[in-house]
Amino acid sequence: MLQLIENRLKGLSPAESLVARWILAHPRDAANSTLAAVAAACEVSEPTVIRFCRHLGLGGFRDLTLRLTESLSQPSSFVHRDVNRDDTIQDAAAKVMDSAIQTLVSQRSLLRNVDIGKAANVLARARQIVFAGIGGSGHVSDDAQHKFFRLGIPCSALSDPPSIQQFAAIAERGDVLVLTSNSGQWPELSAAASMSRQRGASVIALTDPTSDLAAAADIPIPCGSEDETSLYTPRNSRLSQLAVLDVLQVATALELGDAAANRLRRTKMALSGDLTA
Amino acid sequence: MLQLIENRLKGLSPAESLVARWILAHPRDAANSTLAAVAAACEVSEPTVIRFCRHLGLGGFRDLTLRLTESLSQPSSFVHRDVNRDDTIQDAAAKVMDSAIQTLVSQRSLLRNVDIGKAANVLARARQIVFAGIGGSGHVSDDAQHKFFRLGIPCSALSDPPSIQQFAAIAERGDVLVLTSNSGQWPELSAAASMSRQRGASVIALTDPTSDLAAAADIPIPCGSEDETSLYTPRNSRLSQLAVLDVLQVATALELGDAAANRLRRTKMALSGDLTA
DNA sequence: CTGAAGCATGTAGCAAAACTACAAGAAAAT
C-alpha cells in the first residue's frame, strides 16, 4: 500500500501529494485518524483527502484506513528494494525474489475486496473464453488458455491488436473476453472491450483499477498496478496476473462442480499414461 | 484477535455472545460491515455490539474493524492448504494465492545454494540464447525470450520437441540452451541437452535437481520440484521458473554492465514514446 | 492581451454512522 502511494506520487496534484507525503511519513497515525484529522494535519480540505483515496483506486477514506492497517501489519521481511549496479549477484538474486514475493503478497490483499464469485459465475457459463493481451501480457494469455481448456470450455488466446479487434467485432452473448494489461492504457484494448460488451459479450479485465480499460470492462479485477520503475526490476505484475488467473480457474472449476473435477482428473491421468492402460 | 474473542466467550452475556459467535463465524464480513449491519445480522441492538467491543478492551466498533482486518491480514504464514470442493470462493482464492507465495518463498531459499554468477557469466558471453520447454514450460520460455532480447543478445524460444532436437543438432560453441521442465523426465529434452553439450554449447536446466535432465546439463538450477498433487492446485512451479529467469536476466544485465543498462533504458523509453521526440 | 475552457481546491450541507443517555424488563437477592 505504501509502495503504491509512493509510485503514484508524481501523478498527483499538489494538494493531493501533500496528503500522500504526510501519510507516507505518518502511516500509523493515518490509519487511526479520522478524515477531519488527516485533512487538518495536511492543511488541505476533506474532499481533497477523499479525492486522493479515489485516485488510488480505493472506495473512500474508510478503505484507506483499512488498507493501511493491513499493510502495516504485514511482515516486512520481504520488502522490496531496488536492484542497483553495485549489488553482488547473490544480493540481486535475493532482491528479485523478494520483490516477486512482495508482489504476490500485495495482490493477495487486493483480491480480498474483489467479487471473484461474480467472475467465476460468468466464466462457468461461457460459450467460449478468449484471453487477450499485448506484449508480455500475451504470454499470460497463452498460459491462461493452456490452463482453462482443461475445464472443457472452448478457449483461445490472442496477443496482437488486429486479432483482438477482429474478435471484438464478432463477439456474441455468452462469450467472455478476458483482457490483461499492465497499464490498461492501450486504446485498442479499451475499444475491443467496449465493442464486445456492446455486442452482448462479458468482459473481464485484469488491470490497473483506475485505468480506461477497467472502466470499459464489466468486471474489472485490480492487478499488479505497482511500480516497475527501476531499470533492473522485472515486470512482476505478470506474476500477479498469472496467479489471479489461477484463482479464477480454480473458482470456475468449483463453480462447475463435478463435471470440471472429472475433466481435470482425466487431464492429469493423460500425462501419467493411465488412460491408455 | 479472533483468539481473544474465543477466550472471552464464556464471560459474556447472552446477547453479546451472540455477537461474538457471529464474528467468529464471519470475520471477513464483520471487518467490512457497519455497526448497523452487524447488529442486524446478530439480531441484537447496536449498543449491544458496542458493549461487546468495550468488554474486549477496545475503544469502540471502529477499533474492532481495524483490529479484525489487521489479524486477518496476518497471513497464517502462507502455509499451503489444498483447495477442496467445499471451500467458499473467497477461501479458495486465498489458498491459491498462499500456495503461490509459498512456492516463491521456498524457491528463494533454494537459490541460496546455487551459483547464479556462473550461469550469468555464461549467459553474458552467449552468441545466442535458446529457451526451450514443452507444454506449460513453453510459455515460460516465450516469456524469457521476450525478456532477454532487451539485453541485446540474440534469443529465441522453442516449445516443441522436434524444433528443440533440430536446434541441438546445429548448436555451436558460444550458444546457450536454457531448458525448462517441471519433472525433467522427458527423454527428448535430456537428449537435446546431451547433444548440445557434445557440440560445445552450454546447457542450463531449470528443473528437479535429481532428474535426468539436471544430470545432463552443465548448470542445473533447482526449480519448483514440489509436487502438484491436488486436483485444484495450479502448476505453481511455473511461477518459480519465471522468477528464476528474472533473477538470471538481472544477473546477466549486471554482468554486462553499462551496455546492457543502456539497452534496458532505451527499451523503457521506447514504450513511453520518448525516443521519437 | 483577452476570454473561454478545463482543472484544482475549498465551502457548505447532507446522510449515515457511531456512540450515549435513559428506561423497561428480567433475574437475583433480601
Add this chain to the structure above:
DNA sequence: ATTTTCTTGTAGTTTTGCTACATGCTTCAG
C-alpha cells in the same frame, strides 16, 4: 413481595465521511 442489580432495547446526539456546488487558477486559442 420488594428491592437491587444486571441485561437489553429505544430514542436521541454527535461525529464522520461524503457530495454538490462555487470559486479561483492555469492554459491555450484567437
